[in-house]
Amino acid sequence: xxxxxxxxxxxxxxxxxxxxxxxxxxxxxxxxxxxxxxxxxxxxxxxxxxxxxxxxxxxxxxxxxxxxxxxxxxxxxxxxxxxxxxxxxxxxxxxxxxxxxxxxxxxxxxxxxxxxxxxxxxxxxxxxxxxxxxxxxxxxxxxxxxxxxxx
Amino acid sequence: xxxxxxxxxxxxxxxxxxxxxxxxxxxxxxxxxxxxxxxxxxxxxxxxxxxxxxxxxxxxxxxxxxxxxxxxxxxxxxxxxxxxxxxxxxxxxxxxxxxxxxxxxxxxxxxxxxxxxxxxxxxxxxxxxxxxxxxxxxxxxxxxxxxxxxxxxxxxxxxxxxxxxxxxxxxxxxxxxxxxxxxxxxxxxxxxxxxxxxxxxxxxxxxxxxxxxxxxxxxxxxxxxxxxxxxxxxxxxxxxxxxxxxxxxxxxxxxxxxxxxxxxxxxxxxxxxxxxxxxxxxxxxx
Numbered sequence: 507x508x509x510x511x512x513x514x515x516x517x518x519x520x521x522x523x524x525x526x527x528x529x530x531x532x533x534x535x536x537x538x539x540x541x542x543x544x545x546x547x548x549x550x551x552x553x554x555x556x557x558x559x560x561x562x563x564x565x566x567x568x569x570x571x572x573x574x575x576x577x578x579x580x581x582x583x584x585x586x587x588x589x590x591x592x593x594x595x596x597x598x599x600x601x602x603x604x605x606x607x608x609x610x611x612x613x614x615x616x617x618x619x620x621x622x623x624x625x626x627x628x629x630x631x632x633x634x635x636x637x638x639x640x641x642x643x644x645x646x647x648x649x650x651x652x653x654x655x656x657x
Numbered sequence: 658x659x660x661x662x663x664x665x666x667x668x669x670x671x672x673x674x675x676x677x678x679x680x681x682x683x684x685x686x687x688x689x690x691x692x693x694x695x696x697x698x699x700x701x702x703x704x705x706x707x708x709x710x711x712x713x714x715x716x717x718x719x720x721x722x723x724x725x726x727x728x729x730x731x732x733x734x735x736x737x738x739x740x741x742x743x744x745x746x747x748x749x750x751x752x753x754x755x756x757x758x759x760x761x762x763x764x765x766x767x768x769x770x771x772x773x774x775x776x777x778x779x780x781x782x783x784x785x786x787x788x789x790x791x792x793x794x795x796x797x798x799x800x801x802x803x804x805x806x807x808x809x810x811x812x813x814x815x816x817x818x819x820x821x822x823x824x825x826x827x828x829x830x831x832x833x834x835x836x837x838x839x840x841x842x843x844x845x846x847x848x849x850x851x852x853x854x855x856x857x858x859x860x861x862x863x864x865x866x867x868x869x870x871x872x873x874x875x876x877x878x879x880x881x882x883x884x885x886x887x888x889x890x891x892x893x894x895x896x897x898x899x900x901x902x903x904x905x906x907x908x909x910x911x912x913x914x915x916x917x918x919x920x921x922x923x924x925x926x927x928x929x930x931x932x933x934x935x936x937x938x939x940x941x942x943x
Contacts (some may be wrong), residue, residue, distance in 0.1 A: 507696070543667050551674045558681065559696050564689035565682025572674040576667075615682050 507556045525629045527637040530557040531601050534571050535593070535638070536645050538578035546582070550575025565615070566608035574604050590639050597638035601631040760927065774932040775807075776800060780925045781823065788831035788858060790814075790925060795822040799932050805889050808928040811919040812883040812894045816930060826928070829896060829918050832860030837884040839893055840866060840914070843874040853884060856896070856916060864897070866914040867905055873912070875902055881916050890931060895919065 507530075530553050537549035554571025558564040578600065605627045665673070681689055757777050776799060778792035794800050796819050804816045806826045814834065817827035827834050835858075839851035852873055854866045869875065877900060882893035900917035 507700075544665075544670060547667065547670055547674065551677075554678065559692045561693075563682070564684070564692065565678050565680075568678030568681055569675050572671060572678060576671045611682065 507560055525626070525633055527633045527641070528601060528605070528630050529641070530554075530560075530567075530571075531604055532597055532634060532638045532641050533645070534575055534604075535578060535597050535600050536642055538575045539582045539593070540646075540649070543579050546579050547572065547575055563612065563615075566611040567604070569611055570604045570607040573607070574600050590643075593642055594635050594639045597642075598631045598635040601634045602627055605630060761929070774799075775929045776932055777927060777929045778824075779927055783922050783925055785922055788814075788828040788834070788860065788862070788922070789817065790826045790828065790922070790928075792824050792826060792928060792930075793822070794930065795820045795824050797821050800824050800930055801932075803889070805883065805894075805931045806928050807894065807931065808925055809920050810895070812890075812896050813918070813920045813925070813928065824930075826930075828858070828920075828922060829856070829864055830858040830860070830862050830922075832858055834858040836896075837886060838866065838896060838916075839882045839884050840869070840875060840899070841879040841881075842869070845872050851882065851893070856881065859915075862922075863900065864916040864918060866916060867911060869912045869914065871904065871910055871912055875899060875912060875914065877902055 534550050534553045537553065538546045540546070541549055550571045551568060553575075554568040557567035557571065561567070578596065609623055609627075761775065761777065776794050778794040778798075780790050781793050782791040784790065792806075800816055800819050802816055802819055805812055806814050806816060812829065814826045814828040814831070815836070816824050818825040829836060836856050837853060838856040839853050842850055842852040844850050844852075850873075852869055852875075854869050856864045856866045859865050864881075866881070877898070879899045881896045881898065883890055883896050885892045885894075897916050897918035899914055901915040903913050905911040905913040
């Protein structure tokens with residue numbers, strides 16, 4: 507949440523629009539692939555809650571993260587789930603779905619919708635595509651270092 | 658006894674979590690916004706580590722173009738408060754000037770021609786014992802010694818001392834104040850006239866007129882006017898009424914007349930000075 511809401515990621519931001527990797531989505535993918543179904547869902551829900559606390563209004567990311575986490579959890583046991591290329595593509599698709607879905611939920615709930623929507627969703631998705639696998643490797647290494655295994 | 662355990666299926670959990678998310682969505686922003694405020698308040702210093710972004714709609718922060726960061730909001734709030742204070746001052750100034758304008762135009766309509774100019778002033782000090790007031794206009798505003806001062810539609814006194822930014826007005830009731838006046842009277846031919854005389858203050862809140870022969874019929878309630886003296890006043894202006902009349906003890910061929918001015922020193926707030934070109938202060942020899 508500190509990375510997502512703070513200024514640290516501005517060191518690697520792009521363009522005048524300040525495009526940054528969406529760390530919460532990358533983490534969501536990690537937990538959805540790493541944890542068994544129920545734990546993974548709760549972890550995705552909590553990450554969505556954190557994303558909502560960082561940004562306003564509350565609610566859209568909780569719903570979007572939960573749904574995306576549930577969908578990703580269905581493929582966690584497939585053979586390609588550990589493939590880094592697959593994970594990169596998964597992160598890209600998850601970013602598009604989550605950001606787009608959250609904006610759609612805000613739209614139907616009559617809340618303020620972000621500006622430059624399509625550009626932001628795609629550029630963030632591309633940034634996550636590149637940055638995501640690196641972060642996943644780091645988190646995976648850290649997680650393994652803690653003695654935690656994939657459930 | 659067997660404990661019954663509640664098992665939640667994955668599908669049910671997804672539905673429950675989505676419902677919780679929807680609940681957050683429908684709750685008022687003022688309520689849910691408190692989570693964000695607490696987050697910013699607690700982790701504010703940590704969040705500020707790093708370069709600031711130049712735009713407000715950061716990915717992840719998801720704000721609309723109408724929203725700004727908290728620090729920017731505080732800055733704008735401070736500027737807004739300054740502008741509101743300035744607006745209040747200007748509004749008060751406008752009302753004050755508008756009031757002056759209304760008084761001036763209203764007075765011009767009610768009174769006879771009082772001359773080419775006037776200056777409005779506020780009474781900053783009233784000395785009841787010495788029958789004088791201080792006003793917030795002075796030499797820099799065009800005041801001069803001897804100018805007539807009017808309030809409540811009557812003449813109240815004359816400018817006695819002028820500083821740069823303030824002046825002393827000696828009221829008609831002051832012990833050493835003298836003024837040429839006209840008093841309503843009926844002469845020996847039964848004609849209504851305005852008998853000219855010199856009125857002096859008695860130092861006790863009233864004025865005295867003497868030197869009018871008793872062949873002039875004067876009663877109490879007769880009006881007394883300031884004489885239309887060239888250079889001071891273009892037309893007569895009311896001062897007060899005769900409150901008491903009797904034969905002068907020292908010379909019964911003359912009246913001793915007490916005059917009650919029509920103003921109340923304790924209620925003097927705004928006055929205006931007739932800014933003509935004064936000559937001799939009493940005009941007795943004119």
